[in-house]
Amino acid sequence: MDVSSLHNFLAPEVIFGIDARLQVGRYLKNWTTRKVLLVTDASVELAGWVKEITQQIEQLGLEVAIFRDISPNPRDYEIMIGADFYKDQECDGIVAVGGGSVLDAAKGIAIVVSCGGNILDYEGVDRVLGSLPPLICIPTTGGTSADVSRFCIVNDTRSRCKIAIISKAMVPNVALVDPKPLTTMSDYLTGCTGVDAIVHAMEAFVSNQADLLTDSLALKAMSLLSKNLLQSIKDPDNLDYREQVMLGSFYAGLAFSSASLGCNHSLAHSIGGYLDLPHGECNALLLPQVVDFNYSSAEDRYLRLGEGLGMDWRGVPISRRRKRLVLFLKEMTDRLGIHGSLKNRGLHTRDVAILAQKAIKDPCNATNPKKPNVSDLELVLEESL
């Protein structure tokens, strides 16, 4: 039997659609949970998404302990504090309501309360063993896909670098994927998280682990995101656009959870931890340069991705397609409200060497279509200044 022709695919149980978030009680009841740790942050709580979830849970006769001290780019020590809180409160399940930082923090807390030690001990691939508490994720942004993926990203505050924990155990038990919470995102957050989803789809499609399952999802994600992302910024309360963006993000998340990512993400993790910048913003400002670097290793695939974004290659000479795609991506991020460069965000030439050294250790490089070395990553960073 040729096992190389088989495909492994990871996904949680998912309820997708408007008001899916309100199904939270059904699962907790089925699991006979007594006390829930609800992980969130101040901005999500202010937007009103926590109160109704808490009420839903309490109406079932269950207790809720809220842990809201999570920063963007969740810090290692915040996860350790959250794990202590979970144990002190004697919780037996976790519900995460928020963007990628909140969902990743909840995953990190689940690791520490089950497996012990420090969250940073679990960096890398398949290092999380043991049985984790039940985890329900309710995303409030359209891009992160931590609600469906086997990735957990944590900011190592001592080295100022984000580490990746990649494990099947990181796939939540349930994802309640509801477009409604996207309506309270700012335009800029919509743009940044949407580009993150586009990068997920692109990196999954050119990954050296891509297969027929992840290809279909990645291409569908590109199409949905390219048609609806800008519209959802222009018409933020339109639930049709928000639903299509959420669906695109969801497909992209399923694609990258199995096919993994590439050096766009390894560099974004390095910069995001160093400068404490939003993840989607880092990805957006790196994307044209990463595509320029990778293009020759996956030319046909990049052309198909370009078509997914609405590009028409007819009449464009082969020799000019690479530049055309790179320019299109720059213009796309600009249209979505992400202007300027990493230099405008505080990145200096003197930082390039150290950031490349950090990025080269990231497991996302392993599936990049072109194996990068430190000099390659330095070059991409310099071109992104």
Ligand SMILES: [Fe+2]
């Ligand atoms: Fe991402």
